[in-house]
Amino acid sequence: MRPSDDELGQSGSPSPTTWNITLTYFKIGALGFGGGYAVLDLIHTELVVKQRWLSEEGFEDMTALSEMAPGALTVNLLAAIAYRIGGIWAMISATAALILPSFVLIIALTGLFLAWQNNPVVQSAMKGLTAGVVGLLIAVVWDIGKGVPKHWYCFAVGITALLLGLAFPVNPIWLVLLGGLAGVIKVLLAAVFKKNSSAGRSTQ
Amino acid sequence: MNILYELAYSFLKIGFFGFGGGFAMIPLMQHVAVHQHSWMSSAQFGVAIALGQVTPGPVAISATFIGYKVAGLPGALLATIAIFTPSLLIMYLLDRFYLKERKNEITHAIMHGIMPVIVALILLAAVSLGRPAVHSWWQALVVVTVAVLAITRRVSYGLLVLGCMAVGALMGL
Numbered sequence: 513m514r515p516s517d518d519e520l521g522q523s524g525s526p527s528p529t530t531w532n533i534t535l536t537y538f539k540i541g542a543l544g545f546g547g548g549y550a551v552l553d554l555i556h557t558e559l560v561v562k563q564r565w566l567s568e569e570g571f572e573d574m575t576a577l578s579e580m581a582p583g584a585l586t587v588n589l590l591a592a593i594a595y596r597i598g599g600i601w602a603m604i605s606a607t608a609a610l611i612l613p614s615f616v617l618i619i620a621l622t623g624l625f626l627a628w629q630n631n632p633v634v635q636s637a638m639k640g641l642t643a644g645v646v647g648l649l650i651a652v653v654w655d656i657g658k659g660v661p662k663h664w665y666c667f668a669v670g671i672t673a674l675l676l677g678l679a680f681p682v683n684p685i686w687l688v689l690l691g692g693l694a695g696v697i698k699v700l701l702a703a704v705f706k707k708n709s710s711a712g713r714s715t716q
Numbered sequence: 717m718n719i720l721y722e723l724a725y726s727f728l729k730i731g732f733f734g735f736g737g738g739f740a741m742i743p744l745m746q747h748v749a750v751h752q753h754s755w756m757s758s759a760q761f762g763v764a765i766a767l768g769q770v771t772p773g774p775v776a777i778s779a780t781f782i783g784y785k786v787a788g789l790p791g792a793l794l795a796t797i798a799i800f801t802p803s804l805l806i807m808y809l810l811d812r813f814y815l816k817e818r819k820n821e822i823t824h825a826i827m828h829g830i831m832p833v834i835v836a837l838i839l840l841a842a843v844s845l846g847r848p849a850v851h852s853w854w855q856a857l858v859v860v861t862v863a864v865l866a867i868t869r870r871v872s873y874g875l876l877v878l879g880c881m882a883v884g885a886l887m888g889l
Contacts, residue, residue, distance in 0.1 A: 545772045545874050577810055580823055583731055583803035584738040584774035592807040600808070607804060614773025615796055618780040619789070621767050626785065629760075633885050640884020642762040642845065643855035644877050647862025648769070649842035652739045653835055654867050660831045670832030677840040681751060684743045684837045685733045688830055692735075695829020699821060 528565055530602040533594050536563060537606040542613040544586065551586045565597045587611075669694045719787050722753070724798045727779055731802030735827070736834040738768075738775030741799070743837035746844065749782045756785055758848050766881075769873040776800070854887055 540558055544551035552575065560571050574596075578588035590610055595603040628634045660666050673687045726748045734741035742765060749755045749764075756764070764781040771777065776799055783795025850856060858880055865871045 541773050543772060581806045581810060582733055582735045584776045587774050587800055587803045588807050591804045592811055595808055595811055614771045614777045615780055617771040618767055618777055619784060619792055622781045622784045625763055633888050636888020637881045637885040638759055640858055640880040641766050642759050642849040643858035644862045644880025645762045645765050646842050646846040647859040648866055648873055649838055650863040651866030653839045657835045661828055666832045669829055670836045673833040673836035684747050687833050688733055688735055691829040691833030692826040695825040699825035
């Protein structure tokens with residue numbers, strides 16, 4: 513049921529085996545520090561340049577698709593690519609291999625942290641770390657905020673979400689859904705107005 | 717059994733609604749782990765995010781920390797599988813049925829509505845993490861320094877987190 517090579521825009525490389533894909537994904541999982549866009553370069557080098565499993569165009573298309581889907585960008589992108597080049601089992605085993613290195617590391621570090629968290633030096637290190645994470649989140653707000661279109665309705669939606677979140681202990685999922693709904697309403701209203709104005713013009 | 721069910725349900729939900737990438741999932745995880753279930757303190761959640769930065773791989777791996785803290789190894793495994801499974805499922809469905817119309821106007825409109833909300837939510841997550849924890853002048857300085865370095869100098873998040881830990885440990889000596 514996989515799409516043909518032509519549809520994929522593949523550069524004529526031999527079809528990789530599930531094992532090949534899984535191994536490459538393990539490598540990306542072990543080396544890909546930073547998550548998200550920081551890892552896109554590494555993914556591009558490994559899959560497009562070195563392995564030639566998909567074309568530049570295919571890579572860009574799939575990145576755009578992955579940005580639209582919920583979830584971690586890199587996992588979305590790599591899962592989709594694995595499915596394209598290797599099918600459903602490659603997708604599952606390669607994604608597991610991708611997550612495995614960080615999973616093992618996190619388990620080890622979490623174990624250490626839970627054992628030492630009452631140590632005064634660790635407590636003090638945590639104070640620095642919490643402050644650092646607050647700083648990082650501000651940087652993320654800046655980075656993502658830069659990419660938001662500078663339309664009045666984007667500002668309105670953002671400010672509304674901020675005020676709602678500050679005023680009520682609402683589950684953020686509802687705010688995400690409301691944001692999506694606001695986007696749909698905006699585009700529908702725009703379509704209605706466009707239709708009306710063009711109808712008005714045609715009667716003149 | 718009950719706690720495992722709760723973990724799986726919560727993280728599946730986050731996986732399905734975490735639009736906007738790994739960082740956009742942080743407010744959702746914070747809501748579940750700190751505000752809704754009191755699985756951990758706000759400061760411990762900060763550690764969950766920090767560990768996601770110093771390890772390779774996706775940011776959403778903070779789910780593993782939460783799962784481990786709540787229910788040991790089974791919890792860690794379940795939370796991790798639960799947060800990433802929706803990605804696989806959705807990418808599979810998108811690839812099968814949606815690819816041809818991905819430049820669809822409605823999809824863009826939805827994302828344009830969601831992105832400002834995500835910005836607001838991450839800002840709120842920063843406030844709710846910082847308000848109970850950032851009390852001293854040096855912590856305020858760390859917040860500003862990290863934000864500026866991450867934005868202007870593009871210093872890697874993992875290095876910044878390690879630096880902050882070192883500064884914190886030194887201030888405690």
